Amino acid sequence: MERTTGVAGDDNVAARTKVAVLGLGYVGLPLAVRAAEVGLDVVGYDPDEGKVESLQHGVSYVEDIGDNRLSQLTSFEPTSDVHELREFDVAVITVPTPLRAGAPDLSFVESATRTLADHLRPGAMVVLESTTYPGTTERLVADILLDLTGLRAGRDFHLGFSPERIDPGNREFTFETTPKIVSGTTVEALDAVDAFYSQLVATTVRVSATKVAELAKLLENTFRHVNIALVNEMAILAHDLGIDVWEAIDAAATKPFGFMKFTPGPGVGGHCLPIDPAYLSWAVRTELDKSFRFVELAVDINNHMPDYVVSRAGELLNSRRMCLNGARIGVLGVAYKPGTSDVRESPAERMVELLAHQGAEVWVSDPHVIDWNRSPRVEFESLYDALVETDLVILVTDHEEFDYGKIAEFSPLLLDCRNRFDSAAHIAKL
Template identity: 45%
Template sequence: MPADLAVIGLHHFGLPLAQSATAAGIDVIGYDTDPAVTAGLNAGRSHLDGLTAAEVRRMLATGFRATGDPAVLGRARTAVICAPTSLGEDRALDLSAVTEAARTLAAHLRPHTTVVLESTAYPGTTEEILRPILEHGSGLRAGRDFHLAYSPGRLDPGNRHHGIANTPKVIGGLTSACTEAAAAFYGRLTERVVRARGPREAEAVKLLETNYRQVNIALVNEMAVFCHDAGIDLWDVIRCAETKPFGFQAFRPGPGVGGHGFALDPNYLSYPARTLGYPLRMVELAQEVNGRMPRYVVQRCAALLNEHGKSVRGARVLLLGVTYKADVADDEGAPAREVASRLLDLGASLSYHDPYVPDWRVLDRPVPRADSLWEAAADADLTVLLQHHRTYDLQGLAVKAQLLLDTRGATPAGAAARL
């Protein structure tokens, strides 16, 4: 029996898509190569922060099934590839999971299927990497025998106001017919579909949106260093600046950037023939600025301890919040890990507290978790707020802590040292 949708890759972007589609009455098959993921989902367990076991059970009750059998992909009218991508040490985007997903799908691809790539990718990926794999493996031709399109993922984990349904969906197809086929599918999930001129334009949307965030965070991170050295309260500056009703959007500094929305520089492609020969200088500089913030936080820790007659070596330091984003359990690329490793290198005695992370390791060794937050803050020589979870009573912590460094500007003015 045919299925409306096959979601390939059941992680940060694929599983929420499957949930949204299931809730919309779409018959969904979820495919993933990790047997622990598929077995857990079919048993009603969630491996993803933000999706509860009860929600997984509701998906199952409406017909959703997860599988590692690629043969089921041949049943789907629409296949969406949500395979994970990441940056390698050479800063090139690792598309190996995407290409593997494409090969798997190609072996079972049938005529008239709509194939959409949602994974983060450089402009040109859909046409120059995905298309040849699908055509070679299936013997079909994109734009004639099956539809092919790109749609950038726009999911914001933990966002209580914007989800798939009320976030406009950008779609760029290989042909106008491809675009319309993908638009017809996504129109069942979201209130608004935005048609790009083609897949390259849709891929460049992801490039622009991701780098916009990185560049603006880098700007306020530089301002944080400048304002501290100049004796200026940056947080008051931002408070005042964001009252401007035009030409300004407030971003806030922090100990670094993390998560799945990493900066993308199209100079660093995974296939040399497509390199531009020059970097995006603004993006490159933003990466550099944001990349040095964990080191700056550690410098501020050392200076704060020194002002109170203490050395980093031997100091008891408590880190609060080690995830990359507030109120989520994901620590993917969180700057807390580098902050912790640098403090350990300087001889500090570390502990941490995070309501979403029961166990945490740095430099291949476990970091003790504080059972009692209040007692740990009172006992620590320095408490460092790296992530502002809603459960933290920062006013109370500011009273309990011997020293408190707030890297998020979340404490009341004058209650703590702020970044």
């Protein structure tokens, strides 16, 4: 594994000025914007005409990309017209890879690859960024392009994989400052992929094969998923033992070696943590006919955390001689993490569903999420008035915009899933 820093000087790649980015979501838009900022001609393709129209009017729907950055771009063309992809030199696939019935759904990758096939020319470069299982780049993407064009990866064009590492809302580690893993199906492809990304980010990390890069991405998030599952189960057991798990975690974190701090919560969300470990488990089961027991246990624990939060909510109401049926419950924060409007795989969705199923009247409030339609929503400006009319408040996502002092003051009963409140008679911690 090699690290390179700064802008690479590959004249062949540097001369490539037309970059096609397929998929303009949380991953593709930051990439497209950055490529345009460094002077490349960028066509951003997305079949969602609403997204494209928004970008064409200079309005961003991704919080990490402000409207001011869009307004300063002179070489970025968002489009829903596939013909605009013609004569691309570099194409980057940044489309979703969801799970369907526990199995990877690569239909978006397949569709994007087929779209590129109509415009692929000898000497061009194709890079997959979408998270997937090892072997996808060399088998699925390469095979589709070969079947449709007769062009072979490594002989006629460069093919590589560079896993996305976007962390929505993270102001410290942005697209530009997060080290970028790069790989290619040949040494020449690796050099080309490295040269391209070295124009966009501060540091690239070269690995020997696309399979290594694909596995590295899954490993990163599986590591986090497993450790979150550990502290989540620890939190459940500590509650039953009458121990403050947050205090125990803080104490353990004072050890300067051999311990990395993870904290419990109401579940995991986003595209990565709930999805990537399942991709890895599926690949192991399919390729090797073995089970990845560690991952499967972690998935089970984290998937059931919303159920545990709801059970704790019922216990707290019972302690006040109330029940979930008919109770008015407020859920604070429905994005999967603080500082973002991203609700993909958010545990709040499952929690609201469970609470409503048991007869609770649920409302939610989130300063970042305005298109929530799964339950009544309280505007952020009216939040503190709504608290006093609520039987139980559950803090799910701890946005900085919340005034935690006022929340504690106005909430009759509060379940704190993020350790944001001091201990008090009316406040219970996860």
